[in-house]
Amino acid sequence: MGAIEITGIHKSFGKTEVLRDISLSIKSGEFVAVLGPSGCGKTTLLRTLAGFEKLDKGEIHVDGRCLSGRDIHLSPEERGIGVVFQNYALWPHMSVEQNVSYSLKVKGMSRTERTQRTKDVLELVGLDRLANRRPADLSGGQRQRVALARCLAMQAGVVLLDEPLANLDVHLRATLEEEFSRFHQRSGATMFYITHDQSEALALADRVAVMDKGRIAQFATPSKLYLEPSNEMVAGFIGEGKLMDVSNLTPSDDGMAHANLFGKPIRLRCASSASARSQARISFHPSDLSLATAKEEGIPATVKRLTYRGDHLRAEVAPVPAPDVSLTLNVAPPFSIEQGQHVSIALNDGWVLPDPQFA
Numbered sequence: 027m028g029a030i031e032i033t034g035i036h037k038s039f040g041k042t043e044v045l046r047d048i049s050l051s052i053k054s055g056e057f058v059a060v061l062g063p064s065g066c067g068k069t070t071l072l073r074t075l076a077g078f079e080k081l082d083k084g085e086i087h088v089d090g091r092c093l094s095g096r097d098i099h100l101s102p103e104e105r106g107i108g109v110v111f112q113n114y115a116l117w118p119h120m121s122v123e124q125n126v127s128y129s130l131k132v133k134g135m136s137r138t139e140r141t142q143r144t145k146d147v148l149e150l151v152g153l154d155r156l157a158n159r160r161p162a163d164l165s166g167g168q169r170q171r172v173a174l175a176r177c178l179a180m181q182a183g184v185v186l187l188d189e190p191l192a193n194l195d196v197h198l199r200a201t202l203e204e205e206f207s208r209f210h211q212r213s214g215a216t217m218f219y220i221t222h223d224q225s226e227a228l229a230l231a232d233r234v235a236v237m238d239k240g241r242i243a244q245f246a247t248p249s250k251l252y253l254e255p256s257n258e259m260v261a262g263f264i265g266e267g268k269l270m271d272v273s274n275l276t277p278s279d280d281g282m283a284h285a286n287l288f289g290k291p292i293r294l295r296c297a298s299s300a301s302a303r304s305q306a307r308i309s310f311h312p313s314d315l316s317l318a319t320a321k322e323e324g325i326p327a328t329v330k331r332l333t334y335r336g337d338h339l340r341a342e343v344a345p346v347p348a349p350d351v352s353l354t355l356n357v358a359p360p361f362s363i364e365q366g367q368h369v370s371i372a373l374n375d376g377w378v379l380p381d382p383q384f385a
């Protein structure tokens with residue numbers, strides 16, 4: 027249960043268009059992250075799903091039931107969707123146990139049944155011993171778990187989470203990331219997880235919807251986004267992606283292509299539909315670059331800056347043919363590289379972006 031179908035939705039606040047023709051088809055039980063820069067419309071998208079915002083156009087269905095559409099707008103309570111907010115939205119005057127059981131009471135569940143269900147879910151999230159505490163006497167992580175326990179108790183088929191880890195420290199974030207994965211497995215719920223932290227999105231989600239200025243830039247698995255971005259925005263946004271122009275692109279039949287970068291021959295991955303062209307844009311990541319071996323025909327470059335990162339050095343280099351360009355690569359120990367040194371760089375992998383003319 028919990029298949030979400032979002033079709034052509036639009037939302038403006040005054041003259042500001044915040045959601046522009048968004049369509050997403052999410053499978054039941056899928057973990058979807060919505061990732062994008064600040065102000066791109068992530069929270070507004072979540073709020074339309076939750077029923078806090080009316081649509082200007084388009085439709086939202088869950089398991090075939092229309093929640094929002096032309097002349098239809100079910101209230102948040104009627105949607106049966108669980109929501110975990112950044113500030114957890116706990117009732118401060120209620121204990122942990124009451125925070126969880128209250129929604130069940132509103133739903134009309136008998137006292138015996140809700141007492142048992144609340145006990146079960148608090149055990150599941152490891153809060154049974156804190157059942158009588160007030161939210162003010164809990165840590166951020168524990169409050170987060172109360173909010174999750176509430177969704178578990180409601181047995182919501184769809185759970186929306188709005189930047190649930192944003193207020194927590196790094197260590198707690200890692201623990202709670204695991205918690206979310208476990209919650210997802212246990213509940214079988216469809217998760218719709220808003221974040222601007224790409225490591226969180228890539229680690230947790232089955233698929234990630236990258237948003238840009240109110241539109242979906244790409245909706246794909248984490249590895250597809252990383253390896254085969256479909257446009258420049260996604261290529262530059264994910265994994266410190268770098269964009270460069272190459273010349274004489276010549277695809278072969280095996281999903282690979284030859285091209286020239288700064289006059290040196292390189293091999294790249296490309297879509298099977300890619301056509302030969304004189305200019306193309308490619309994307310790659312720091313891990314795709316290395317210092318060239320003596321046998322390789324690398325790109326001559328000058329080392330501009332070195333940063334110690336423990337198990338590797340991060341090197342910023344400027345290609346000799348284009349001194350204004352900055353390329354970043356990771357150099358493994360032993361560190362025999364110095365600032366100002368002339369080196370030769372190899373590009374070991376890269377992806378040809380689809381030609382926007384044909385996109």
Ligand SMILES: Nc1ncnc2c1ncn2[C@@H]1O[C@H](COP(=O)(O)OP(=O)(O)OP(=O)(O)O)[C@@H](O)[C@H]1O
Pocket residue numbers: 039042044062063064065066067068069070071222
């Ligand atoms: N109720 C509102 N009235 C007017 N403008 C709004 C309203 N809600 C959101 N906006 C505007 O819509 C745009 C998108 O906001 P939204 O909160 O959806 O973005 P976001 O991607 O979640 O950003 P962030 O990551 O910073 O939370 C912003 O320009 C915001 O100022």
